[in-house]
Amino acid sequence: MKKFLNRPEDFVDEMLEGIYRAHPQVTKTADDLRCYVTAHPRPGKVGIVTGGGSGHLPLFLGYVGENMLDGAAVGGVFQSPSSDQILEVTKYVEQGAGVLYIYGNYTGDIMNFDMAGELAEMEDIAVRTVIGNDDVASSIVGEEHKRRGVAGIFFLYKAAGAAAAQMMPLDEVARIAEKARANTRTMGVALSPCIVPEVGKPGFEIGADEMEIGMGIHGEPGISRSKLAPADAVVDQMLDRIFAEESFGAGDAVAVLVNGLGATPLEELYILFRRVSQRFEEAGAAVRNVWLGEFATSMEMAGASISVLRLDAELEPLIAASADTPFFKHVAR
Amino acid sequence: MKKFLNRPEDFVDEMLEGIYRAHPQVTKTADDLRCYVTAHPRPGKVGIVTGGGSGHLPLFLGYVGENMLDGAAVGGVFQSPSSDQILEVTKYVEQGAGVLYIYGNYTGDIMNFDMAGELAEMEDIAVRTVIGNDDVASSIVGEEHKRRGVAGIFFLYKAAGAAAAQMMPLDEVARIAEKARANTRTMGVALSPCIVPEVGKPGFEIGADEMEIGMGIHGEPGISRSKLAPADAVVDQMLDRIFAEESFGAGDAVAVLVNGLGATPLEELYILFRRVSQRFEEAGAAVRNVWLGEFATSMEMAGASISVLRLDAELEPLIAASADTPFFKHVAR
Known part of the structure; x- marks a missing residue:
């Protein structure tokens, strides 16, 4: 450890x-x-x-x-x-x-x-x-x-x-x-486990070339384990699952959160967001608010999650309002 | 990779x-x-x-x-x-x-x-x-x-x-x-290597229980490799090196940045900062501005750095001013 x-x-x-x-x-x-x-x-x-x-x-x-x-x-x-x-x-x-x-x-x-x-x-x-x-x-x-x-x-x-x-x-x-x-839906993907300090060993094992789609932030089992795919294909798998429940088209607006689980670099989160943005663009929906970074982690777990919030006239200004905590700052524009 | x-x-x-x-x-x-x-x-x-x-x-x-x-x-x-x-x-x-x-x-x-x-x-x-x-x-x-x-x-x-x-x-x-x-001095410590995407393998090796003090953010060699010590002892080693060059005492004020190199959880950065804060308190110097998080990373490298800026009447208000970039926001108080 x-x-x-x-x-x-x-x-x-x-x-x-x-x-x-x-x-x-x-x-x-x-x-x-x-x-x-x-x-x-x-x-x-x-x-x-x-x-x-x-x-x-x-x-x-x-x-x-x-x-x-x-x-x-x-x-x-x-x-x-x-x-x-x-x-x-x-x-x-x-x-x-x-x-x-x-x-x-x-x-x-x-x-x-x-x-x-x-x-x-x-x-x-x-x-x-x-x-x-x-x-x-x-x-x-x-x-x-x-x-x-x-x-x-x-x-x-x-x-x-x-x-x-x-x-x-x-x-x-x-x-x-x-x-x-x-109005909020999230899909996650994990690439590596994390270690609870008082336990001292990883909570689960995952192969050197594997990813687990849908794993929880305490290592709860996901819905599929497979070889790590290219970033765009990973995003597609995740968004397809969200879009199967909730469709987005012209006139729709969303807020998106691309969250790192702990060990995944910001560079990779932006590569994931690039594809998220393309998918909403193809659907004709507007991405109005975007946050990327670490918002809900699992210590040193490598992986990411994508959260989508469907906006309406009431939620949009609340989501866009300024906020200021020691860990999260947002300046309304 | x-x-x-x-x-x-x-x-x-x-x-x-x-x-x-x-x-x-x-x-x-x-x-x-x-x-x-x-x-x-x-x-x-x-x-x-x-x-x-x-x-x-x-x-x-x-x-x-x-x-x-x-x-x-x-x-x-x-x-x-x-x-x-x-x-x-x-x-x-x-x-x-x-x-x-x-x-x-x-x-x-x-x-x-x-x-x-x-x-x-x-x-x-x-x-x-x-x-x-x-x-x-x-x-x-x-x-x-x-x-x-x-x-x-x-x-x-x-x-x-x-x-x-x-x-x-x-x-x-x-x-x-x-x-x-x-007025700025930094000391870093690395626990794991990172992988340049086009290279595909780690830039260096480090033992499962080792740390390297002073390693650069591209994996440049540091000044000592040893067994990973308790967090307080790691901070003491790093700050002793900074304090050997620049002493801080009553009446002095500093800004401190505790930076994660990529894979190190925010929880651990706060445990490091706890000891940093104790050391300045013992010296009688005031820590006026504190930032913790990822500010300069080495992709998925585990490790941290501590940066200290000596403040004076001219630097202090500039350091404390509001700032707003997509990656860094600060709200002046």
Whole structure:
């Protein structure tokens, strides 16, 4: 295991110490390093809380900041945060307008967020929940509720965060997040495994010339393993799967996120995007907003994902709004 | 070789096509994809041009944008751009106030930038040059002119870019860049090699439990190879070398860049920064600006570098100014 770390059991907390030292815009509630919140909560605004396992930076905590989220409960590597931690973050970000939970569709997270939400409601905090489930590889059409949440949750954060910053009420912010959820689809491809520090060996094996389409960000099995194809053919396989569920044509507009899983260079993400752009151009659809880089990683895993958000007149300005977190900055043009 | 690409010989141009498709703020001069410039040159402003080999994204072209650079000549992977390409970019960014070249200390780049500069001067374009040489591992004190330019060149771009945006004249912008150069020191450490697409195999070998301190971003030999140490000890080795040349104490202020070389997760960079921050705290010096992430990579190389810029009253506001490129955004606070 070749990582910059001290003791594997300190990996998450020392990472958090580094973040707090680097970025005074964020802080922890009271004594728990893993209750990560904005240092500047805004009175009267709906609070948005996320959370999940570590090892995916900038997911989850990287989206806490202006025009995005207000807090994140941080779990161990690939582990859910506790309901106590989620409740603690919830109480901090409650500013009189209620709290929206947005997180990925994983059993442990659902259990702990649900429990925290019930405890929060008992303390008279209104809570709504929208669960990201954008990974089209992880279940068939008609069983979307079984799909995992992956990088596309970024679009839920972006849209709901901008809506909350406009001081929309809780039900409206939840409706926006839900619309972004329904309109977002992601396909991923993995080329190499990653190593959980406290485990010390790769989570799976993959041949030197193989790729796995549809693999999850914790190494969950994908839908096909084959020889690594040329970049354009890889993109075509991924987009064909998305386009089979949702067609795009003249008059349609989308936002696109090409996400690196950890070890894949930015150069390669642009080569992938070149083909994504060609495909939408051929379909006659407009790509209005583009982000490329690392947004939801699996530590040092090589691979990429492509997320597509169908835009409408309501979502487009929210997606295009400025945002400013220590990990993500966007300047509206 | 496990990369997302089509033909290796198209790697750079297809990457550039992807970038132009994604980011309308940048464009190419005339027909050459590799002459990369801002789409919105500003009349009367000093133009700043950089350039160098591909494979280091976001270096070099990623810093072309508002409050930073105006153009970049893009070479093949780890190869210099041609003097013709540099001249083409120079002519485009000349807006009546002259042009400053800022690039790294590599023989091919120096030869081609010098030639382009001479040709530009013959066309009555005033040209100044500042060459980044921040890598303290690459030569001893007293022979700093032999040192390679690595991630610390980011500080030269940031300071000179902000100075040019304030409409300072050419000699002033060059003086600022030169001061940032003299005040910047970097140390790197590599854990794994990378593969040049047209070569198809790693540039060097390194043992499964080894690190190399001081390795260059093209795999140039470092100053020591040893067993991978705990993160805090790795940082101490790197900073001890910087502190041996330049001491920091009470009243001193610095900007710090912790840069990932490609495959190293952001989590690990924060663990490294935690120790960097502790060391400056122990010395009594203030860390005023912090950036972490990938700023100058070596494709899929695992490793990191730490760059330190000594601030003064003139550099500090320039370093802290807002900037907005497709690859780098900073919002002044």
